Amino acid sequence: MSQDLQPRFEPHAAGEMASMFDDVSGRYDFLNRVMTLGQDGAWREAMWRAVPEDAHVVLDLCTGSGVSLPGLRRPGRVVLGMDVSFQMLEVAQAQYGTSGWAPRIACSDAFRLPLRDGSLDAITIAFGVRNLRPRPAALAELARVLRPGGTLVVLEASAPAPGALHPFHAFWVRHMIPLFGRLSPDPSAYRYLSASIFEFGHGPEFVRDMAAQGFTLVREKAFLLGATRLWVARRGGAVGQNHAADSQAVRNARGESGENPQSPRGAPAVADEARAWLGVQALTSGALTAALGYAVYTWLNFRALLPLTEIQRFALWTLLIAGLVLFGARTVWLGLRFAAAGKGSDRVG
Secondary structure, rough: OOOHHEEEEEEEEEHHHEEHHHOOOOOOOHHHHOOOOHOOOOOOHHHHOOOOOOOOEEEEOOOOOOOOOOHHOOOEEEEEEEEEEHHHHHHHHHHHHOOOOEEEEEOOOOOOEEEEEEHHHEEEEEHHHHOOOOOOHHHHHHHHEEEEEEEEEEEEOOOOOOOOOOHHHHHHHHHHHHHHHOOOOHHHHHHHHHHHHHHHHOOOOHHHHHOOOOOEEEEEEEEHHOEEEEEEEEEOOOOOOOOOOHHHOOOOOOOOOOOOOOOOOHHHHHHHHHHHHHHHHHHHHHHHHHHHHHHHHHHHHHHHHHOHHHHHHHHHHHHHHHHHHHHHHHHHHHHHHHHHHHHHHHHHO
């Protein structure tokens, strides 16, 4: 590890983390989308679905630009977004702070949350828990503010696990992430990201740390062949011992607007945005499927003219067919989701 990254790995490095994320706030979401091959939205949807529908007060910790906040909204639910980076919260405030529905946004250190004991029904963390060191102390603070029986949902990039795909995953994390990071105002942030993924591990260590702080693992799911993992855990203790905190336990970063932040008026707009993004993905996937289909057609008609060895011919043919099948299936799946989302938005309207 290079010396310039070392301070970011120190315990309780809130200042270092805040400075780093302040610097990359402008292109953070764009680069996330690129590095996850456009899948981060679907992964966040899985995180949202893991939050119990009856959770009244939900905290999205390490909320960053607030991209995880809209999916947490429900009628009557108080949604809090906290992060150590004020510049990232500025982005979140600009995006969601002035709509009919608005989350409560606050700048806070994850190790000293401005919340009462047992005041939350659920906590979500997307791509942030590996930045919290020491991890046991961070999990202890989360256990403090969660009510007994409360839900912790963590979505995180994980290190390459042992197996056949280890070399490919390791190459992506070690070389491709820093390469994409050159598009950022602070490329060192993405060298840190690469190193922090390896430091975090591929899952068993995190599960042990949660268990040591009284969490019971309910479910674990891997995405993109293990590149990202979702953990759903429940805080130990008797359910119902503590009532969720009143929303006034947290102060807005931008002050009070006087409006009810739980107004569901913005829900149709969010549904329309989600459906539009599904449509874009379906069209992109369909275009790739068509291109691969044309490539297969071209191969069948002109393969004899290509100066390739038998092994190269077999490899190319396998890749073309596998790509056509996979992207064809993905196009159908996205099309079905797009159609279902349209029916859902019609019912809302």
